Amino acid sequence: MLKYEWIYQSLLQQIQAGDLPAGAKLPSIRNLSQHYSCSISTILAALERLEDQHIVYAIPKSGYYVMDHQVFKAPSYTDSIDFATSSPTWHAFPYKDFQHCINKAIDTYQEDLFRYGTPKGLPSLIVEAKKHLEAYQIFTHSDQISITSGVQQALSLLSIMPFPNNRSTILVEQPSYHLYMDMLKTYRLPVVGIQRTARGIDLNRLEQIFREDNIKFFYTMPRFHNPLGTSNSKKEKEAILQLAHQYDVYIIEDDYLADFECNKKNDPLFADDVHELVIYLKSFSKIMFPGLRIGLAVLPNALINTFQRFKTTTDIDSSMISQAALELYLKSGMFAHYRMQVSDTYTARAKILQQSLQTHLSMYESSSEIVMHGHILLPKQANIKSLIHHLHEQRIYLDSVERNYLDDFYHERILKLNVSNVDEHRIDEGISKIANALNNPQYYFF
Known part of the structure; x- marks a missing residue:
């Protein structure tokens, strides 16, 4: 070991032991030398x-x-198989690249960090975001883009602010994004649900709700639905847009997994919206990391001023450092390179998941999209809680679907499966063990 490495270890041990606590001054260089x-x-x-x-x-x-x-520690090996965690594989993120962007952002925007930011977001990030969105067939004007503290903030603001159609009831797919369901329940907002399955939604039922239920907006995930993992067909999307125009209903399109789309012909709803009824939301949580807390909202002109007024009263601006770092990450080409790399990784896992479902669980209705999360639909007699508990004891972790539903909506017996944090070589093993458990009569009501 070189002398400087030995000294480094010695000082580090003193710091970690608390002999030199946070804020303490180290001995002078001359004293350390002696x-x-x-x-x-x-x-x-x-x-x-x-x-x-x-x-x-x-x-x-x-x-x-x-x-x-504290110093960074490499992730330790675990013998568990985690189908419950939906966040990205954190240690795979090139954090040093993003760290360069953070440091550069601090150097570049020194003066701006000591001011309150612009309410709509860092102007230079909006310029980059506009270019970035074009890759998803989102062509818009810069003044329609608003930077938010994650998609969750955008959903919260849109849910409480008034809309030009002067309606109040929110329509959501069931099941749907669990944090948004939590928000709707917490604020006791007027909301109704419409069932979504692996086959999509009932368009006749959608028209009935649009016609009868005073709908302000319809919150939907046309691409890679959370938690089902399914996508709407082009025909379904065209029908949804037509009904929205016919009944003057706005649509919130949550396109949180756009980065993982392999089919370049699968455009978002926004791309075909000619009546300015679609509000497009894009998150960076799944492609980068949730702690970034940066989201994009593309708003119809009729909503811009109201949205901005409500946003300013709750949050003067989203984190300037995060915005500046993301701008540089996009501008430098680092994001494009990383997106390609992580998309390949997740696609490989998604293909294994689909093959495993076909091999071990083909008797159950399931999603067929090549995406890192999906589901299987179990019979009504299935005791989901007991099944999840039993598998947990075998160190196979699954998440309940309860929070993905409104309280008064019928809860299907859905088993959610996410391979974001499961090593490729263990996906089939985990699905096989789930299949074995499902063959046990004790996990059914009779």
Whole structure:
């Protein structure tokens, strides 16, 4: 071991042991040089390594101080198979690339960080976002794009603000995005549901609800539905747009997994909307990381001012550092490279998931999309809670579908499956064990 590495380890051990707590000043470089009987350059090399790991920081003409005692640890191996977690595989993200963008953003926007930002978002990010959205066939004007603190904020604002059609009831697919269902329940907003299955939605029922139920907007995920993993056909999307125009209903299109679309002909609803009734939402949580908290909302002209007024009263602006870093990540081409890499990884897992479902669970209705999450529909007699508990004891983790439904809507016996955090070689093993459990009569009501 080189001398500077030994000194680095020695100082790190002192910091992690609490002998040098956060905020403490390290001995001077000269004193460290004398203590370790080495040259000043050797001490500087050890301190530089600690600084690179953000363990210490330097103040000119003062010295080095402890920032934190923690260092990055590589993910440890686990023998569990996690079909419940839907967040991205965090350790696969090229965090050093994004760290460069954060550091550059701080250098570039030093003055802006000490001001309140612009309510609609960082103008330079909106320019990049406009270019970025064109890859999804979203062609719009910059003034229609609003940066939000994740899609969740956009959904919250749209749910409480008034709409030009002067209606109040929200229509949601059942099941649907669990956090939005939580929000609707928490605020006790007027809401009705429409069943969505692997076969889509009943368009006759949709028309009936549009006609009779005072619908303000219809919240839908045409592409890679959460939690079902299914997508609407072109014919279904055309019908939804036609009905929305006929009954003056707005549509919120949550396109959170647009980055994983392999079929370039599968356009979003927004691309065919000629009546400005579609509100398009795009998240970066699944392609990058949820902690970024940056979302994009593309608004019809009639909603821009009201949306902005409501947003300003709840949040002056989304994180400027996150916005600036994302702008540089998009502009530099890093995002495009990473998207291709992670899309290939997830597509490989998605294909294994589909093959495993066909091999072990072909007797159940399921999704057939090549995407990293899907579902199987179990018979009404299935005891889902007992099944999930039994599999948990075998270290196979599944999430209940309860939160994906409104309380008063019939809950199908759906088993959600997500392979975002499952190694490729363990997907088939996990599905096989689920199939074995489903063959056990004790997990059914008779």
